Amino acid sequence: MRIIFMGTPEFAVPTLDALIAAGHDLAAVYCQPPRPAGRGKARRKSPVQHSAEAAGIEVRTPASLRDPGAQQEFAALGADVAVVAAYGLILPEPILAAPRHGCLNVHGSLLPRWRGAAPIQRAILAGDEWTGVCIMGMERGLDTGPVYAVRDTPIDRKSAGALTTELAAIGAALMAEVLDALPRLQPTPQPEQGVTYAAKIAKDEARLDFSQPATLVERQVRAFNPQPGAFFELGGERIKILSAEAIDDSSATPGTVLDDRLAIACGEGAIVPGLVQRAGRGAMSAAELLRGFAIPPGTSLA
CATH class of the missing domain: 3.40.50.170 (Formyl transferase, N-terminal domain)
Structure with missing residues (x-):
């Protein structure tokens, strides 16, 4: 043919x-x-x-x-x-x-x-x-x-x-x-x-909205991996979350870092990032990120 x-x-x-x-x-x-x-x-x-x-x-x-x-x-x-x-x-x-x-x-x-x-x-x-x-x-x-x-x-x-x-x-x-x-x-x-x-994905859709339930935030992470990459900003730097797990913990204000795993409170539940990426660098585990970029519990990412 x-x-x-x-x-x-x-x-x-x-x-x-x-x-x-x-x-x-x-x-x-x-x-x-x-x-x-x-x-x-x-x-x-x-x-x-x-x-x-x-x-x-x-x-x-x-x-x-x-x-x-x-x-x-x-x-x-x-x-x-x-x-x-x-x-x-x-x-x-x-x-x-x-x-x-x-x-x-x-x-x-x-x-x-x-x-x-x-x-x-x-x-x-x-x-x-x-x-x-x-x-x-x-x-x-x-x-x-x-x-x-x-x-x-x-x-x-x-x-x-x-x-x-x-x-x-x-x-x-x-x-x-x-x-x-x-x-x-x-x-x-x-x-x-x-x-x-x-509809075509708009760039601002990739900014993580931690006021949403953790299940929806986790979907954002998956939907925008690899492009454009779901992200939050801290200290003027954009950090992408490439994979995450939704958990039931909901003990803090949405956007608050809960522990040394980088678990982040959401509107309902929380997410625990798996792979993350700093600007201009390769993908790494959340633990690797925290060894070189301190984000202590209590930090607000909202």
Whole structure:
């Protein structure tokens, strides 16, 4: 099958790899242009661009697909289908209509729950017990298209990073199955009930709010690991909490450090950080942090 692949971050790489391994004809790979990154702000290619170039596949990085010329170049590739995974750019109607079987998207939620930009983080923050991957036929609406296949997985106490890696692998395998069944496979329209929207994560959401119950604070920690990293500030320094456990202790004002484990009182219960990270340093245990950065019991972090 002749395929155009469209994706940018690490989440999309397993799907691209699966298409290559299956022997499909990759007409081209589309990803977002290299972005300034790191302290030097040098332009850095995306994970998908690196993988595609290593495989000898043509890579295209338009800043937009609204230009008629870019749309004509896309259509001229004569693709049977476009496979999309976290591409990051809006696909105009001429792009959606160009491939013979349309555009199929790897979406990291159980649609219609969590349509939008941050489905994995939002599922964790909401306390959902399950999430998964849908292979969806793309249309003009925001993640409103019919679903070709779905596979679920428990969230348990996984971080967003761990869950993203798991869903990327699930999505790659599921997309391979769907492509093998095209065009015999008939998609199912999404139900009108149960729609929720996964808004893009704002930076200020990662600031820990210890007035909330410990269970919600712990979800913040998992939802924002690895990016942008849930944090509190002390002495002008931002300290990220990368993992934590919620406990029942609620004997102090929210935001108060309770003991030499760095347990922190919340609106209900408390959290005990596992891994933490100071600015510009690597991850370390809470005990390692406290050996070089004193935060005595009674300290207020609110």
